[in-house]
Amino acid sequence: MRENLAVLWDFSPRLVDGVLVTLQLTLGGALGAFVVAVALGLASRSEAALLRGTARVVVEFFRGTSLLVQLFWLFFVLPLLGVRLEPMTVGVLALALNYGAYGAEVVRGSIASVDRGQWEATHALGMSGIHRMRRIIFPQAWALMIPSLANLLIQLLKGTAVVSFITLSDLNFHVVQLRQATGDTLFAFTVGLLIYFVLAYLLNLGMNVLEIRAKNSLGRGPSMREIWRPTRPESAEVGGGTP
Amino acid sequence: MIWSWERALEALPLLLEGFRITLLATVLGTLIAAGLGLVIAVLKRALPTPLRQIVHWATEFVRMTPLVVQLLFVYYLLTEVSPLVIGVAVIGIHYATYMAESYRAGIESVPKGQWEAATALSLPASRTWRAVVLPQALRATIPSLGNYAVAMFKDTPFLFAISVVELVTSAQQFGARNFAYTEAFTLAGLIFLLASYPTSVLIRRLEKRLAHY
Numbered sequence: 001m002r003e004n005l006a007v008l009w010d011f012s013p014r015l016v017d018g019v020l021v022t023l024q025l026t027l028g029g030a031l032g033a034f035v036v037a038v039a040l041g042l043a044s045r046s047e048a049a050l051l052r053g054t055a056r057v058v059v060e061f062f063r064g065t066s067l068l069v070q071l072f073w074l075f076f077v078l079p080l081l082g083v084r085l086e087p088m089t090v091g092v093l094a095l096a097l098n099y100g101a102y103g104a105e106v107v108r109g110s111i112a113s114v115d116r117g118q119w120e121a122t123h124a125l126g127m128s129g130i131h132r133m134r135r136i137i138f139p140q141a142w143a144l145m146i147p148s149l150a151n152l153l154i155q156l157l158k159g160t161a162v163v164s165f166i167t168l169s170d171l172n173f174h175v176v177q178l179r180q181a182t183g184d185t186l187f188a189f190t191v192g193l194l195i196y197f198v199l200a201y202l203l204n205l206g207m208n209v210l211e212i213r214a215k216n217s218l219g220r221g222p223s224m225r226e227i228w229r230p231t232r233p234e235s236a237e238v239g240g241g242t243p
Numbered sequence: 244m245i246w247s248w249e250r251a252l253e254a255l256p257l258l259l260e261g262f263r264i265t266l267l268a269t270v271l272g273t274l275i276a277a278g279l280g281l282v283i284a285v286l287k288r289a290l291p292t293p294l295r296q297i298v299h300w301a302t303e304f305v306r307m308t309p310l311v312v313q314l315l316f317v318y319y320l321l322t323e324v325s326p327l328v329i330g331v332a333v334i335g336i337h338y339a340t341y342m343a344e345s346y347r348a349g350i351e352s353v354p355k356g357q358w359e360a361a362t363a364l365s366l367p368a369s370r371t372w373r374a375v376v377l378p379q380a381l382r383a384t385i386p387s388l389g390n391y392a393v394a395m396f397k398d399t400p401f402l403f404a405i406s407v408v409e410l411v412t413s414a415q416q417f418g419a420r421n422f423a424y425t426e427a428f429t430l431a432g433l434i435f436l437l438a439s440y441p442t443s444v445l446i447r448r449l450e451k452r453l454a455h456y
Binding site for chain 2: 060067073179200
């Protein structure tokens with residue numbers, strides 16, 4: 001055990017590098033996936049049949065074919081078609097398209113479940129399409145979609161572990177290296193899985209903060225400050241945290 | 244010419260052979276996940292608190308860590324066991340932790356009065372579960388289990404990591420041997436799409452039907 005810990009200590013800079021690659025992929029992939037999800041989610045509610053149809057096909061396509069197939073296709077086939085991308089770009093792209101397609105369903109569903117009266121009110125006020133979406137509908141849908149998006153984000157973090165197949169030295173890659181360095185499978189993978197677990201929990205925590213803020217800005221639920229306050233005043237519970 | 248029909252036709256039998264393993268892994272994995280998931284869900288309700296906490300954290304740990312890393316872990320740990328057996332077991336256990344959550348939601352949807360009625364009739368715990376709670380809970384749970392089965396199907400390519408010759412591994416091998424990645428991976432994607440899309444549609448229908456009772 002003592003030897004293992006010594007090897008781990010020597011190895012730690014590489015593990016940190018691996019974590020950074022994994023985080024880069026997770027954040028890049030999540031950002032890309034969010035853009036894809038919102039674009040496809042909004043498009044699949046469009047009144048133009050062609051746009052709506054295209055969005056549905058794209059969503060079903062990227063949901064229906066597996067992440068690894070998409071990753072390999074981008075990595076092995078694109079160069080044959082004359083498009084050369086960095087492995088990191090390929091990884092981010094595959095994650096963004098795959099999880100973005102799942103996210104599109106979440107965005108579509110959340111927008112659909114915003115109260116009808118809210119839509120009618122925006123019409124009554126004569127708001128333009130973009131204005132209505134940006135100021136009224138999306139902020140409410142956003143609060144609804146965060147829990148599902150949080151799940152997808154964890155899935156995405158876990159999905160990044162396949163990029164070591166396309167030559168990226170992510171956390172998974174370095175865990176396998178640590179196993180070879182220590183010759184102790186149980187030790188190396190316990191360390192690796194624990195790091196993944198902590199990362200997932202931190203991401204989940206971050207998403208909880210986002211959810212609290214989104215709900216609070218709609219006047220539902222307490223604000224972050226009220227949650228952190230060590231002794232909560234009585235009135236906060238009655239008032240429900242309205243600003 | 245980028246696409247060759249000849250090579251595509253040549254790849255097809257190999258891919259279908261790989262697809263057979265993919266299906267086998269999915270079916271066996273689903274059986275393990277559905278069975279173990281139910282056991283976890285019931286244990287989480289029935290066990291005393293400290294034990295329940297252990298089950299809770301163990302399942303959280305499995306749920307929140309990557310399937311590929313888990314596969315590699317067990318693969319290197321149990322070098323004597325066949326990769327396919329390891330793959331099916333790990334995928335089954337991984338998805339059991341997800342299905343347990345579905346069962347939990349299903350069990351919670353059973354009205355409290357049903358539990359009280361079972362107590363009033365002084366049914367033993369095992370009969371309460373078997374005859375009263377589970378038949379009602381499962382109805383709400385089945386579509387969600389189906390969704391996870393489809394998700395599992397789309398995760399079987401991860402078995403590539405431990406060299407199980409499923410669909411993606413066969414595609415990769417064929418592509419490397421003949422330098423025909425375009426045909427191999429495109430066909431692999433199409434096979435996934437052809438199998439998973441109709442299944443998702445069926446599950447959506449099942450969901451609608453079971454919801455109206």
